[in-house]
Amino acid sequence: MQQPAKAREASRKRVVHLASGISDGPDEDSAIRVVARIRPRLSKEAKEPEGVETVSDFKSLVLVSPRDDKKIFAVDEVFDARSEQGSQAAFFSRFGKELVQHSLKGYNVCIFAYGHTGSGKTYTMLGSGSSYDPSVRGESAGLLPRFVHEVFEAHELERPAKERHYSCQYYEVYNEQIRDLLAVQRSTTRTKKVNVHPKHGVRVDGLTLSVVNSAAEIVNLISFGNQMRTVAATTLNARSSRSHAIFTFRFEDVMGQAGGTAGTYRESTVTFVDLAGREDQAASDNHETRFREMCFINTSLFHLAHVISKLSEGSETGSISDFPKTKHTPL
Secondary structure, three states, rough: OOOOHHHHHHOOEEEEEEEEEEEOOOOOHHOOEEEEOOOOOHHHOOOOOEEEEEEEOEEEEEEEEEOOOOEEEEOEEEEOOOOOHHHHHHHHHHHHHHHHHHHHHOOOOEEEEEEEEEOOOOHHEEEEEHHOOOOOOOOOOHHHHHHHHHHHHHHHOOOOOEEEEEEEEEEEEEHHHHEOOOOOOOOOOOOOEEEEEEEOOOEOOOOOOOOEEOOHHHHHHHHHHOOOOOOOOOOOOOOOOOEEEEEEEEEEEEOHHHHHOOOEEEEEEEEEEEOOOOOHHHHHHHHHHHHHHHHHHHHHHHHHHHHHHHHOOOOOOOHHHHHHHHHOOOO
């Protein structure tokens, strides 16, 4: 029989957490949301107990061991993909659409998914199968494709803008090296640097900036970037992400006034972060290259959790100095 701690560890591998943040949002109480999503058991897990429960109000997540020991985690909302309540469409409707509305008002939005390897982070963020076909809005489409479709549809319903521009970037942090996923040929001449500007925030030099005009173009770029992303088969996941992937979507528009007078200006940057999953060496049995990747992944996630913990406590002393310890933390 599994020990309670190990059983809960197995249960956690079926839970993906997503956090969203809105910069200078209209409501400080809703500026940050943390939600959890439970995936169904895989075929290889069919004989394992469910181990994950939700409370009736879908505000708490319960991990249950074979000895019936329970550990409860409170979040803003729990989505259970074992039912329609947690489907891709329902998840976007209750979590994603509000973020779209904030971005359309000119606020910056950041969404990142975190959890164990194989918990469903990439599926939740991107989807699979026909989701990558620009002409198809399949039921498996993830948060990112649905988000950009919603933005373009909202802009089509608005009165025409005087000027409107869209652009995106897609890159990964692999073993503390930044790789441009939209570059036709990967540059090996120099390492891309992360620069922090006091006014304009964090930037990565030398990244491809792709100008786009439709959601279909963005989905095509996502598909291209995914082919460039570093993945590998491990004992825990047949297609495990070995890097942290970051997709940035930016739009700006100038709304003209009647008579040709100056209008209003809006811009928003939406950042989607698909973090590589934390791995346990004892469970994963990784060796050589996979082991080195796992060490970089786990170390970077440790530093990220450390900084988030300090910021959530309102601690400023020492917290900013922790940002440069890994590349993806300031990003």
